[in-house]
Amino acid sequence: xxxxxxxxxxxxxxxxxxxxxxxxxxxxxxxxxxxxxxxxxxxxxxxxxxxxxxxxxxxxxxxxxxxxxxxxxxxxxxxxxxxxxxxxxxxxxxxxxxxxxxxxxxxxxxxxxxxxxxxxxxxxxxxxxxxxxxxxxxxxxxxxxxxxxxxxxxxxxxxxxxxxxxxxxxxxxxxxxxxxxxxxxxxxxxxxxxxxxxxxxxxxxxxxxxxxxxxxxxxxxxxxxxxxxxxxxxxxxxxxxxxxxxxxxxxxxxxxxxxxxxxxxxxxxxxxxxxxxxxxxxxxxxxxxxxxxxxxxxxxxxxxxxxxxxxxxxxxxxxx
Numbered sequence: 001x002x003x004x005x006x007x008x009x010x011x012x013x014x015x016x017x018x019x020x021x022x023x024x025x026x027x028x029x030x031x032x033x034x035x036x037x038x039x040x041x042x043x044x045x046x047x048x049x050x051x052x053x054x055x056x057x058x059x060x061x062x063x064x065x066x067x068x069x070x071x072x073x074x075x076x077x078x079x080x081x082x083x084x085x086x087x088x089x090x091x092x093x094x095x096x097x098x099x100x101x102x103x104x105x106x107x108x109x110x111x112x113x114x115x116x117x118x119x120x121x122x123x124x125x126x127x128x129x130x131x132x133x134x135x136x137x138x139x140x141x142x143x144x145x146x147x148x149x150x151x152x153x154x155x156x157x158x159x160x161x162x163x164x165x166x167x168x169x170x171x172x173x174x175x176x177x178x179x180x181x182x183x184x185x186x187x188x189x190x191x192x193x194x195x196x197x198x199x200x201x202x203x204x205x206x207x208x209x210x211x212x213x214x215x216x217x218x219x220x221x222x223x224x225x226x227x228x229x230x231x232x233x234x235x236x237x238x239x240x241x242x243x244x245x246x247x248x249x250x251x252x253x254x255x256x257x258x259x260x261x262x263x264x265x266x267x268x269x270x271x272x273x274x275x276x277x278x279x280x281x282x283x284x285x286x287x288x289x290x291x292x293x294x295x296x297x298x299x300x301x302x303x304x305x306x307x308x309x310x311x312x313x314x315x316x317x318x319x320x
């Protein structure tokens with residue numbers, strides 16, 4: 001691949017940081033430690049940032065460092081051979097000392113306060129879980145982690161997690177088989193919540209195991225969009241309230257694509273409904289939420305992800 005031209009900070013939410021340290025911490029995984037002399041925005045466990053590698057190459061990565069450290073952001077990035085170029089850029093082109101434009105942080109995977117936690121991580125899905133574990137430990141909560149990967153050598157942050165002793169169970173698939181979810185989740189526990197991040201197959205298995213748990217117990221963060229049936233999609237009208245623009249969104253066309261065609265500015269990144277970059281406010285209309293980001297509470301508060309979501313009524317009004 002060719003190195004894209006360096007981006008510049010273009011919005012009030014952008015910060016230019018310096019790559020202070022780059023280190024291989026597992027097969028296919030690099031740790032990036034980004035530094036800022038000025039205090040960085042406050043974040044909490046579950047938050048992620050955008051790395052703006054270039055104007056057309058923006059990717060999201062979970063923060064896995066210490067929220068109390070206001071001068072560093074730490075990331076763990078898995079090389080994705082079949083990815084869209086972001087991980088390859090981080091692995092192959094970013095060198096220590098490089099300037100990196102960062103956007104955010106945002107948090108659609110917040111850690112709720114609870115007496116007990118059960119964490120399930122698959123592969124690089126360990127990254128948002130790390131600061132959650134530290135928070136649970138600091139709060140004196142009852143917690144356990146089940147952490148799996150394809151191979152022991154590909155599982156990142158093992159040295160940190162080993163310090164927690166028997167609270168953590170490591171299960172590399174090549175030597176120990178698939179994660180024993182029943183041992184952790186078969187019996188619903190009072191005052192206990194579950195957090196899981198990893199490949200889609202794992203998340204679906206966790207959802208199945210948690211079907212008997214109380215509503216609201218399970219919290220997931222997905223890497224990829226949930227498959228949707230578009231066969232019944234129809235056209236609808238969208239009003240971009242701030243811009244004073246009204247347009248038709250045809251079947252099979254994204255609201256954000258229509259916005260761009262009419263000169264309406266909206267941040268965007270994944271275009272798959274998993275990162276939350278394009279989140280806006282729904283002012284009127286009946287939404288058809290198709291994202292994998294917003295919680296039930298977010299949707300009740302009229303949050304809306306226009307890159308994938310559509311409309312069940314004839315007209316939507318958005319705060320764009």
